[in-house]
Amino acid sequence: MNRQALVGAFVLGGTGLIVAAFVLFGNFHPFSRTEKAVLVFHGASSGLAVGSPVTFRGVQVGAVDRVVIEYNPTTKDAYIPVFVTMRPDNIVLTNSNIHHRPSMEDLVQQGLRGEMNLKSFVTGTSEIDLDFAPNTPAVLHPEIAHITEIPTKQSTIEAMTKSLQDLPLKQIGENADATLASVRRLSDQLDRDLPALVQSIHETSDHSRDMVDAARKMVTDLEPTLTHTLVSVDRLASTGTNQLDARGRELHAVLLNSNAAVQQATKSLANLESMTSPRSTDRANLEASLRDIAAAASALRGFATDVERNPQLLLTGRRP
Structure with a gap:
């Protein structure tokens, strides 16, 4: 009887340890509020599997529950819906100093977007990263997603891959x-x-x-x-x-x-200018002298004419 009680206690203790391990180290949180959501990717989802983490800026806020392939034979397009379980209690919105715990719809309206990134280059595993990007258009797929859909955006690796493919x-x-x-x-x-x-x-x-x-x-x-x-x-x-x-x-x-010499010549020119001035006395005297000389020359010319006619005048002179 004591042995059965001991075995039962051992089994109960092991079960409790397993439950505690799931709660502490796994994705099983029985006391946390969870919400279901889906992200629809239009590209490859290599490395993404059930149990892959869903993080918000490095903080795990959920995990992947299921990965499905949706193929449309009409458009020949293949979509990959990824169903996740979120714990929105880890995210708190601040509005007018009142903190409240949002729903997934509130977070999507605030600009919550998801992208698929490589978690480890060694193992090749991927994860889903969430972040607020209100400037990124929200592309929804209501014909595929029947629960709350988190819009997706192109990751950096996908952009690099597309750029390499376009080269x-x-x-x-x-x-x-x-x-x-x-x-x-x-x-x-x-x-x-x-x-x-x-x-x-x-x-x-x-x-x-x-x-x-x-x-x-x-x-x-x-x-x-x-x-x-x-x-x-x-x-x-x-x-x-x-x-x-x-x-x-x-x-x-x-x-x-x-x-x-120049100064003397200047004085001489000044004197000459004063002598030749119309109002100068020296000029009047000079003109009178010239007139007397002209009269004497005229008389001498008349005397010479008389002498030429009568040479004896030189000896006898003119008689009155």
Whole structure:
């Protein structure tokens, strides 16, 4: 009897440990409020399985319950609805300092979106990440989802995969092949032409070295002559400076005399201008003298005419 009680107690204790393990380490939370939701993906869902975590910015808020394939033979489209169990009690909305626990519909209206990301590169498992993205349009599938649907968005890995798929890999390969062929032809041409080019460079270097040596020898030979020429030029510059200083004093004296002569000429011109002025007394006297001279010349001309007619007038003179 004691043994049966001991076995029963052992079984009950093991059952309690198993339940506690499920509660603490598993996805079984009997005392938490849960809600069902579905996310509809239009691409591959490799690595996603039942029990995969559903996280919100790294915090687990649920788990995957079921993964289904919905195929439409009319449109030839295949959709993958992923049914999840959410624990919205882990998310609290703040509104006017009043905290309340939202429903999944409230979260979707606030912009909750889901995307599928790779959880581990080693195992290849995936998970569903939730985040608020109100700017992402909410694409719903009412013909597939019969419970609350969380709209999905394109993940970073899917965007990278699509970008890689859109790359013109064939054209890139052809361009790479053409580039490699051009490089090969260039390498072959360099193999043919490079030795001759190197030899030409060596010859040019030798000629350049000879020219440098000749120029150095020429400069060495011309250095005494250039030094003597520079000394002569220096001496000529000193002599010219001394002569310019000596002639400078003479030129200064000549300029002073020229200035005095110009001033005297200016005075003479002023006097001449005053004599030729219409109102000048000297001009009136000069005009009177000119008139007297003209009268004397006229009388002399008349006397000469009389003498020419009667030469005896020189001896007898004019009689009254």
